[in-house]
Amino acid sequence: MSAPLQRFAELCEQLSTTNKKLEKRSLITDYLKSLTSEDASRATLFLSGQPFTEIDSRTLNVGGSLLSKVVSHLSGADQTAMYAAYRRNGDLGAAAFDLFQSRQKVPQVLTLKDIERALEDIAAAKGPTGKQPRLLDLLEKSTPLEAKYLIKLMSGDMRIGVKQSLVEEAIAFAYSAQPAEVRRAIMLTGSLPEVTAMAIAGTLNEAHMRLFHALGFMLASPVATVEEAIERFTEEIAAERSGVSEALPEEERLAKRVETAVDTTPLQAIREAQLEDKYDGVRAQLHCGDPREPGRVALFSRNREDIGESFPELIEAFEHISEPAILDGEIVAWNPTDQRALPFTSLQQRLGRKRVSREMRERTPVVFVAFDLLYLKEELLLERPLSERRSALEQFTESHETATMNCVQRGQADLFVDDTNDHFPRLILAPAVQLRSAEQLNRAYTEARARGNEGVMLKARLSIYQPGRRGLAWLKLKRELATLDVVVTGAEYGHGRRVGVLSDYTFAVRDGDELKNIGKAYSGLTDAEIDELTAFFKEHTLEDFGGFRTVEPLIVLEVAFNNIMRSDRHDSGFALRFPRILRIRIDKPVSEIDTLERAEEIYNTQPDKPQDS
Structure with a gap:
């Protein structure tokens, strides 16, 4: 008999009421120990907020609008009652818990296995009409507490203060393993349930790398000036020389830096840096060459979505490579005549498309600019220093770049097309060079901008590759107007020629597990982009107030602004002055938007910052 869902929901409720990490870990550990191997595997996946594993391409495609309809139908609540419940609780799952209290008592019959099957059925159903009866059946059988966490799981927002890293630690503690062993096995296999079963069986050391699931991306910390870049990079090199491991949590690393500080001059630090251009494209990870699946190629974005359909010529080009590899790099629009990148605006029309026409391919050619090699043949290279990974990447490129000239367009429409321009x-x-002086860094930035790139990257040549981590080992220098990556939380109908479309967007930054609104913008997007967002937000509406609606926080925008001010207009305590949208960040997951702390940093570094009262 599978474990009851009610007990899982009770655990989630306990986890949501404490901020103590060790207490959360203990609760999860004790719960896992009480389960069979099969149920523990299901529970770890659900606790991490995922209905399916990373290597499973299925999605639920269940929006807030559909879930709201189901909750309203089952509870009998009208729009006013739904709105009031949502405003009281801040999310639909908690609102459903309130609204379902008035229903006739439901027996606790659902199990974790039942939920696994139900999620599979919902994912397989086509469109809202196919999914709605399955949702009704599932939530009708749920107790109020079960419904609360089922809705949270399906909407991708558990809000119990548990990240996957904490679940990984709990697995290790429950089954006498090391957290590093668990993390490595998950990175290799891409399957939390599979790794849970391996931990129980004591076979974590048997995990093998599986291509075609995205590894986490190593991230760079932003700096605005050459002086700031050198200062922060010097801190990083001093830490490396002190033997402070990059694998340590950031707070431990900072403490170790102070304890074991080694004097490092800026000139010494600079000479341990690799300098690269920062390209204005889409960060991507490319997998190819698996002998078990000859010709298969996959492209993953930073939010681990497969984006190969938007760039078919890259799939066609890399399918000729038979050497197993994972490359980290940037997809950029490319001028093959001048051998230089084109502006991001040239690439933007390709993003999110499932069908790319021959005309679009010819108008906007793309290439994969590789700057790191994460896996080669049968070896994961993450623990090797950047200098060694770079050397291997150079050899790989030299061996295979010619093979990537062969882009054969598929389909009968292309049988008689002269595709010589594709070669x-x-x-x-x-390109990468060793940095030797501050003057060189300053000059390199100017030259990179002249080439149409965003700026430059500064990387420690001895740094290991840390999936999902942002530190000082990689810095990005961009001298532009202040920008923030934010998520849209509300959409409003426009005026004048924009009446009838949702063109005014309220957006938020992260503050811990919460989103805090920080501004509103309505300029910067094309009419076509606004039309697409209007359709999207109507499908993902949480509350509809007529002219304004709250929406699921799914769309990430990059916004620029003149300055930032203290303000009680938004719950962040700040407001942006003259915000405008630079672009839709389809390549960036919501988990990586900027933080309230980052907004405060920008505020405090403004030369014309007003005095705080």
């Missing part, structure tokens, strides 16, 4: 390498090695 240029789609694999480009990102």
Whole structure:
């Protein structure tokens, strides 16, 4: 008999009421120990907020609008009652818990296995009409507490203060393993349930790398000036020389830096840096060459979505490579004549498309600019220093760039097309040089901008690759107007020629597990983009107030602004002055938007910052 869902929901409720990490870990550990191997595997996946594993391409495609309809139908609540419940609780799952209290008592019959099957059925159903009866059946059988966490799981927002890293630690503690062993096995396999079963069986050391699931991306910390870049990079090199491990949590690392500080001059630090251009494209991870699946190629965005359909010529080009590899790099629009990147605006029309026409391919050619090699043949290279990974990448590019010239367009429409213009390498090695002086860094930034790139990257040559981590080992220098990556939380109908479309967007930054609104913008997007967002937000509405609606926090925008001010207009305590949308960040997951702390940093570094009262 599978474990009851009610007990899982009670655990989630306990987890949501404490901020103590060790207490959360203890609760999860004790719960896992009480389960069979099969149920523990299901529970770890659900606790991490995922209905399916990373290597499973299925999605639920269940929006807030559909879930709201189901909750309203089952509870009998009208729009006013739904709105009031949502405003009281701040999310639909908690609102459903309130609204379902008035229902006739439901027996506790659902199990974790039942939920696994129900989620599979919902994912397989086509469109809202196919999914709605399955949702009704599932939530009708749920107790109020079960419904609360089922809705949270299906909407991708558990809000119990548990990240996957904490679940990984709990697995280790429950089954006498090391957290590093668990993390490595998950990175290799891409399956939390599979790794849970391996931990129970004591076979974590048997995990093998499986291509075609995205590894986490190593991230760079932003700096605005050459002086700031050198200062922060010097801190990083001093830590490396002190033997402070990059694998340590950031707070431990900072403490170790102070304890074991080694004097490092800026000039010494600079000479341990690799300098690259920062390209204005889409960060991507490319997998190819698996002998078990010859010809298969996958492209993953930073939010681990497969984006190969938007760039078919890259799939066609890399399918000729038979050497197993994972490349980290940037997809950029490319001028093959001048051998230089085109502006991001040239690439933007390609994003999110499932069908790319021959005309679009010819108008906006793309290449994969590789700057790191994460896996080669049968070896994961993450623990090797950047200098070694770079050397291997250079050899890989030299061996295979010619093969990537062959982009054969598929389909009968292309049988008689002269595709000679397609014959240029789609694999480009990102130029990199050793940094030797501050003057060189300043000059390199100017030259990178002249080439149409965003700025420059500064990387420690001895740094290991840390999936999902942002530290000082990689810095990005961009001298532009202040920008923030934010998520849209509300959409409003426009005025004048924009009446009838949702063109005014309220947006938020992260503050711990919460989202805090910080501004509103309505300029910067094209009419076509606004039309697409209007359709999207109507499908993902949480509350509809007529002219304004709250929406699921799914769309990430990059916004620029003149300055930032203290303000009680928004719950963040700040407001942006003259905000405008630079672009939709389809390549960026919500988990990586900017934080309230980052907004405060920008506020405090403004030369014309007003005095706080």
